[in-house]
Amino acid sequence: MEDQTTVAPLYPGIFPPPDADDSDAPYPKAPLNLTLGFDLETFQIPLEELMPSKKVPDGVMTTRKFKQIVSSIREIGLIEPLSVIKPDPEAAGFLLLDGNLRVLALKELGQDTAPCLIAKDFETYTYNHRINRLSTVQEHYMLRRAIDKGVSKERLARAFDVNLSTINRRVNLLHGICPRAVELLQDHQFAPDVTRHLRKMKAARQIEAVELMIAANTITAAHADALLKATPPEQRTDYNPPKPEEPKGDPLEQIVKLEREMSQVQEKYKHAEENYGSELLNLVVAKGYLKKLMENAAVRSYVARHAPEIQEQFETVLNTVSMEEAVDQAEWNERTAMGETAVDARKRTGDIHDDRAADDGE
Numbered sequence: 001m002e003d004q005t006t007v008a009p010l011y012p013g014i015f016p017p018p019d020a021d022d023s024d025a026p027y028p029k030a031p032l033n034l035t036l037g038f039d040l041e042t043f044q045i046p047l048e049e050l051m052p053s054k055k056v057p058d059g060v061m062t063t064r065k066f067k068q069i070v071s072s073i074r075e076i077g078l079i080e081p082l083s084v085i086k087p088d089p090e091a092a093g094f095l096l097l098d099g100n101l102r103v104l105a106l107k108e109l110g111q112d113t114a115p116c117l118i119a120k121d122f123e124t125y126t127y128n129h130r131i132n133r134l135s136t137v138q139e140h141y142m143l144r145r146a147i148d149k150g151v152s153k154e155r156l157a158r159a160f161d162v163n164l165s166t167i168n169r170r171v172n173l174l175h176g177i178c179p180r181a182v183e184l185l186q187d188h189q190f191a192p193d194v195t196r197h198l199r200k201m202k203a204a205r206q207i208e209a210v211e212l213m214i215a216a217n218t219i220t221a222a223h224a225d226a227l228l229k230a231t232p233p234e235q236r237t238d239y240n241p242p243k244p245e246e247p248k249g250d251p252l253e254q255i256v257k258l259e260r261e262m263s264q265v266q267e268k269y270k271h272a273e274e275n276y277g278s279e280l281l282n283l284v285v286a287k288g289y290l291k292k293l294m295e296n297a298a299v300r301s302y303v304a305r306h307a308p309e310i311q312e313q314f315e316t317v318l319n320t321v322s323m324e325e326a327v328d329q330a331e332w333n334e335r336t337a338m339g340e341t342a343v344d345a346r347k348r349t350g351d352i353h354d355d356r357a358a359d360d361g362e
Contacts, residue, residue: 038117042081045116047107049093050084052100061104064161070105071161078102081115085122094118136189137182140173147171169196176237178203184210185219193221197228205235291318 060066072079082099096103097119106114134142146156153171157164169192174182176199184207194213198206209227213219233239294300294314303311 037121038083038119042115042117044113045082045084045094046113047103047111050082050103050114050116051093051095052103053096054100056100056104060101061108066101066105068161069101070108072159073102073105074109075155075159078106078115081117083119084116085119087122095122097122133189135185135187136173136192137186140170143167143171175199178206181206181210184214188214188219190219191221194219194224197221197224200228200236200238201231202235202237205231287317290314294318 080099080102082102083097084094084099085097086093087095094116099114103114143156147153153164153167157167160167173192173195177195180203181198198209201209209224209231210219212227213223216223228236294303300311303314
């Protein structure tokens with residue numbers, strides 16, 4: 001057998017050390033010399049024989065905590081027995097060490113007796129000051145386990161004296177939360193609204209937000225909401241990127257319309273291609289004739305006085321070398337005409353009148 005001499009007793013002095021010739025492990029073989037804090041039996045004691053050890057604050061029966069105790073006892077009964085002690089063996093009655101609110105709840109529910117554990121020492125410190133509170137995640141697991149075993153949500157709501165929506169929020173507390181964030185929140189208490197905000201973040205941002213809240217020691221809904229608002233859009237689950245605008249109307253009709261327009265353009269192109277040579281020849285002849293016409297000083301002077309806009313177009317035709325240049329010049333003239341102010345138009349009209357007056361004077 002392996003040597004167990006390195007195993008030291010947790011509480012030295014509780015049992016005597018083993019003999020030298022004892023080859024077994026140094027574990028106790030006889031009952032430990034310990035004093036039990038309570039009798040092993042649970043007694044049903046009338047409530048009228050229980051005396052409070054402290055004064056209950058006024059208005060405690062209207063608090064939420066007291067109402068939850070009443071609802072829990074009404075729904076599933078008293079889970080933890082009362083702790084009492086008999087201060088005087090000769091006198092009647094017992095002194096409450098722990099359970100003053102439960103006694104009031106039992107009286108409100110019309111109970112006459114209560115299960116009690118009789119203590120052997122007058123000590124009230126441990127009962128309420130050495131409690132290991134359940135974390136919020138552990139409460140979630142507890143509720144899920146109860147529901148899986150067949151307990152209805154309605155009964156849980158009655159037992160805890162809360163709304164059914166509160167039970168649903170507790171049951172769905174970790175829905176949409178990544179495992180690493182759950183692990184970080186395992187031992188902390190927080191409101192269910194914290195996970196409601198975390199649920200709108202992606203996994204990496206959830207972990208980062210939980211670490212920031214733990215570092216600041218403020219795991220609250222307000223802090224989680226602030227971190228959510230500071231989260232970039234691409235790290236949020238509720239962010240939808242803008243979609244490209246879809247064409248209005250029926251796509252099939254638009255395709256048919258586009259095909260019809262393309263066919264018309266092709267027909268016009270073929271027609272222009274067929275008539276290009278003859279039209280170009282006509283333009284060359286017309287340009288030559290116009291050139292000779294404008295070289296006549298009398299004609300040029302007459303056109304300039306009576307139709308200056310026609311003279312401007314004639315000059316454009318004479319100075320044009322290619323069709324592209326003609327198109328560009330026409331667009332530029334159109335923009336210039338649109339941008340011309342009324343003052344310029346009146347000024348130009350006045351110049352024309354002056355020229356006509358000069359002609360009349362001649």
